[in-house]
Amino acid sequence: MYQKKFFFFVIVLMMLFTACSDQEETAREPDNQEETRVEVDMEESQTHDEEEQKKAEENDAPMTIPEISAPDVSPPKNIQPPEISAPEVSVSVENDSIIMEVPDDLLFDFDDATLREDAKDLLAEISKELEDYSEADVEIHGHTDNQGDPSYNKRLSEDRAKAVESYFQEREELDHLNFITKGFGETKPLVSNDTEENRAKNRRVEMIIHPNDDK
Structure with a gap:
């Protein structure tokens, strides 16, 4: 009789111990997720900072002015009209x-x-x-x-x-x-x-x- 009670008591303790262990693991999971989220945010922030720094370096770089070759434009001829004595012309x-x-x-x-x-x-x-x-x-x-x-x-x-x-x-x-x-x-x-x-x-x-x- 006492052996049965003792055996039943041991089983109950094991079930309680298992339940407590599951609760601890469940409680730890959000912490792990939070840590993972923090790491991702830090990586994204670092990537953003690197992009911003690259843009700043590009803006600070000296501007290159394209070379434009204009066609040669000849000056107009200096043409003087002849003077004709007949006013009708x-x-x-x-x-x-x-x-x-x-x-x-x-x-x-x-x-x-x-x-x-x-x-x-x-x-x-x-x-x-x-x-x-x-x-x-x-x-x-x-x-x-x-x-x-x-x-x-x-x-x-x-x-x-x-x-x-x-x-x-x-x-x-x-x-x-x-x-x-x-x-x-x-x-x-x-x-x-x-x-x-x-x-x-x-x-x-x-x-x-x-x-x-x-x-």
């Missing part, structure tokens, strides 16, 4: 080219493509100015108003441009120039053709000089 400079607008009545009679005798004095003055340009291209454009048949006006403008070109080509001092003729007829008016005054402005011979060097 308009002279201007545009995009390194000289443009002369000569009213057709200074060169031709009405509905004619033959140069007048007094027109040659004006062309001689223009020729004198052209002599100073070496290896220049000279475009000669004929223009009319919108009166009459368009095809006839185009042909008339071409004939007038060629008449001016022929005069220049006959002068040996202009052999170094390259002449180009075009007839535009009524297709490129300066102003509207609504009045006779405006139509007179549109009837013209245009000379465009493209000098290859400064005058």
Whole structure:
């Protein structure tokens, strides 16, 4: 009888001892987890500090300025427009080219493509100015108003441009120039053709000089 009680008492003690041991292990687990969490936080903090230090070093590093190669830009040509005595002749400079607008009545009679005798004095003055340009291209454009048949006006403008070109080509001092003729007829008016005054402005011979060097 006493042996049974003693054996039962021993079993109870062992169960109590086991239960206490489990409680101690359970109680220790949070401590271990807390320690692990602290270690992870310290590693993350150290990593963050290292990144911040690296950024600071990069910001403190001297800035490298990229090298930019700009294309060579040539200065504009110093082109001086020629001075023509006839006040009706308009002279201007545009995009390194000289443009002369000569009213057709200074060169031709009405509905004619033959140069007048007094027109040659004006062309001689223009020729004198052209002599100073070496290896220049000279475009000669004929223009009319919108009166009459368009095809006839185009042909008339071409004939007038060629008449001016022929005069220049006959002068040996202009052999170094390259002449180009075009007839535009009524297709490129300066102003509207609504009045006779405006139509007179549109009837013209245009000379465009493209000098290859400064005058």
